[in-house]
Amino acid sequence: MLNLMTSVEAAHSDPAHNDPVQGDLAPTGIVVDHVGRSFGQVHAVRDASFIAQPGTVTGLIGPNGSGKTTLMLMLASLLKPDSGSIRISGCDPVTETAAVRSRLGWMPDVLGSWSSLSVRDTLIYTAQMYAIDKAAAATRAQELITLVDLPELADSPTRVLSRGQKQRLSLARALVHEPDVLLLDEPASGLDPVARASLRNLVRRLASEGKTLLVSSHVLSELDEMADGAVYISQGVTASAEALARSRASARPWRIRSSDVVALRAALVADGIEEAAIATDRTELIVALEGEAAASALLAHLVAAGVAISTFAPAVGDLEHAFIDLSSGETK
Numbered sequence: 001m002l003n004l005m006t007s008v009e010a011a012h013s014d015p016a017h018n019d020p021v022q023g024d025l026a027p028t029g030i031v032v033d034h035v036g037r038s039f040g041q042v043h044a045v046r047d048a049s050f051i052a053q054p055g056t057v058t059g060l061i062g063p064n065g066s067g068k069t070t071l072m073l074m075l076a077s078l079l080k081p082d083s084g085s086i087r088i089s090g091c092d093p094v095t096e097t098a099a100v101r102s103r104l105g106w107m108p109d110v111l112g113s114w115s116s117l118s119v120r121d122t123l124i125y126t127a128q129m130y131a132i133d134k135a136a137a138a139t140r141a142q143e144l145i146t147l148v149d150l151p152e153l154a155d156s157p158t159r160v161l162s163r164g165q166k167q168r169l170s171l172a173r174a175l176v177h178e179p180d181v182l183l184l185d186e187p188a189s190g191l192d193p194v195a196r197a198s199l200r201n202l203v204r205r206l207a208s209e210g211k212t213l214l215v216s217s218h219v220l221s222e223l224d225e226m227a228d229g230a231v232y233i234s235q236g237v238t239a240s241a242e243a244l245a246r247s248r249a250s251a252r253p254w255r256i257r258s259s260d261v262v263a264l265r266a267a268l269v270a271d272g273i274e275e276a277a278i279a280t281d282r283t284e285l286i287v288a289l290e291g292e293a294a295a296s297a298l299l300a301h302l303v304a305a306g307v308a309i310s311t312f313a314p315a316v317g318d319l320e321h322a323f324i325d326l327s328s329g330e331t332k
């Protein structure tokens with residue numbers, strides 16, 4: 001199961017959190033400390049703090065308009081924060097822009113591509129922009145074409161690519177210079193199930209190579225499977241450790257299946273769950289339970305009562321639960 005919110009917890013529970021950059025933490029990965037950015041009267045990001053460690057995948061989740069893209073643009077050195085500080089592999093995107101860009105790969109949610117260039121030439125020219133010589137750029141382009149599975153389209157102009165194929169080219173482009181830190185904005189958008197599975201494998205592989213990945217997505221089940229932790233942002237503010245702890249302990253629906261639904265229902269009622277609080281979803285019963293300990297205790301009681309249980313699992317993933325729970329309340 002996902003180790004929910006470890007990244008943001010690290011930032012909020014660290015004694016040096018008031019200034020994580022000056023604390024004991026090694027200046028690697030991504031360190032965001034009380035960052036804010038407004039556009040006129042619109043406070044797109046008010047107060048964002050978190051740490052994403054090397055070798056991990058961190059999800060960035062939040063409702064529409066909560067500041068995810070603005071935050072990513074600041075991390076990518078494409079937008080200057082009004083307040084706070086950012087470190088990418090120890091470098092400041094504002095004062096050490098070139099160093100940050102050489103260490104960071106950015107996959108935007110929509111690929112701005114040169115439509116008449118081929119996939120291969122797009123990658124070669126991108127590599128050359130990072131001062132990779134032509135021969136090495138051609139070799140790197142071929143490696144990436146294989147990696148993201150675009151061999152048939154390698155020499156076609158990018159304008160013929162489908163949305164999903166453009167996503168794969170965008171990811172390849174972000175990887176051209178072998179960055180330490182990767183920002184992926186909605187990477188699974190437009191991908192079919194097979195391409196999503198290979199994206200997930202690739203993301204995990206990049207993390208196992210020691211890279212730091214920050215992935216924003218609205219497809220929470222997708223993130224649940226690939227992320228080690230997540231940062232939740234709402235109205236430009238990252239969730240506090242207290243809000244996350246409350247969310248983890250709050251009631252969430254569990255799905256229970258038995259070949260004998262009548263016996264299952266009776267056992268749930270005998271365990272103190274009100275009849276009205278038991279929902280039915282086809283062959284399964286759904287009950288709200290507060291935390292893992294309550295779920296373990298109920299399962300033990302049902303088994304001890306002799307009910308044959310074939311499914312006992314959360315009805316929503318960790319991230320979806322946190323998202324729904326945190327969206328319904330204050331984040332700070």
Ligand SMILES: Nc1ncnc2c1ncn2[C@@H]1O[C@H](COP(=O)(O)OP(=O)(O)OP(=O)(O)O)[C@@H](O)[C@H]1O
Pocket residue numbers: 039042043044045062063064065066067068069070071
């Ligand atoms: N250049 C800009 N000028 C004015 N307002 C902006 C600008 N960019 C973003 N905003 C506003 O800042 C807020 C945060 O936008 P942002 O795109 O960062 O959200 P998001 O979390 O990425 O949203 P979504 O999930 O819908 O992609 C929104 O209210 C948006 O309208």
